[in-house]
Amino acid sequence: ETGVTQSPTHLIKTRGQQVTLRCSSQSGHNTVSWYQQALGQGPQFIFQYYREEENGRGNFPPRFSGLQFPNYSSELNVNALELDDSALYLCASSLTAGGPTGELFFGEGSRLTVL
Amino acid sequence: AQSVTQPDIHITVSEGASLELRCNYSYGATPYLFWYVQSPGQGLQLLLKYFSGDTLVQGIKGFEAEFKRSQSSFNLRKPSVHWSDAAEYFCAVGARGTGFQKLVFGTGTRLLVSP
Numbered sequence: 001e002t003g004v005t006q007s008p009t010h011l012i013k014t015r016g017q018q019v020t021l022r023c024s025s026q027s028g029h030n031t032v033s034w035y036q037q038a039l040g041q042g043p044q045f046i047f048q049y050y051r052e053e054e055n056g057r058g059n060f061p062p063r064f065s066g067l068q069f070p071n072y073s074s075e076l077n078v079n080a081l082e083l084d085d086s087a088l089y090l091c092a093s094s095l096t097a098g099g100p101t102g103e104l105f106f107g108e109g110s111r112l113t114v115l
Numbered sequence: 116a117q118s119v120t121q122p123d124i125h126i127t128v129s130e131g132a133s134l135e136l137r138c139n140y141s142y143g144a145t146p147y148l149f150w151y152v153q154s155p156g157q158g159l160q161l162l163l164k165y166f167s168g169d170t171l172v173q174g175i176k177g178f179e180a181e182f183k184r185s186q187s188s189f190n191l192r193k194p195s196v197h198w199s200d201a202a203e204y205f206c207a208v209g210a211r212g213t214g215f216q217k218l219v220f221g222t223g224t225r226l227l228v229s230p
Contacts, residue, residue: 004158042205042220043159056217090158106158
């Protein structure tokens with residue numbers, strides 16, 4: 001069984017640039033969630049995708065956007081990067097959207113540094 | 116909105132000694148509760164979860180946690196710590212109705228294990 005994989009593992013951008021992070025969900029999982037983990041903090045929920053539609057969003061501005069593809073893989077896009085966007089971005093997949101039926105399976109994350 | 120407090124930033128325990136990590140949550144109803152562990156350079160791994168029923172929950176790697184509604188707590192325990200348990204531990208709460216993907220995490224407790 002293939003786990004959650006994320007790419008790239010590390011990247012460096014400058015303020016104002018745009019970034020795309022990618023996530024392949026665990027085999028058979030149809031829901032993907034994205035979290036931002038700043039240094040020394042716990043992960044913060046960005047948004048969730050189910051059946052290719054955004055299905056829940058945290059307190060993040062619209063310059064954070066995402067996509068989910070028919071194979072359930074997902075992208076996180078961040079426009080107009082700010083220094084505070086420097087963080088570890090975690091992708092998590094699960095079997096269903098909503099309901100206490102399972103658990104989140106996390107990838108190892110993409111570490112973004114904004115200079 | 117729900118919130119989580121992990122009052123201990125760092126804890127050092129001798130190998131073989133018992134461990135208790137504290138977690139207090141704020142939520143108006145019975146929440147979903149989770150403990151995740153994060154090793155350096157790794158994603159998050161679920162240790163255990165509480166949804167309903169028995170308030171003492173058993174997890175992987177010999178961990179257990181007890182849900183105490185009166186104290187709004189969900190403390191993690193292990194009777195005998197191993198050096199491999201050194202990691203960052205996160206308590207998380209999910210709101211009923213929004214599922215278990217949209218989690219609110221605490222700031223984490225870093226566990227150090229001394230020989």
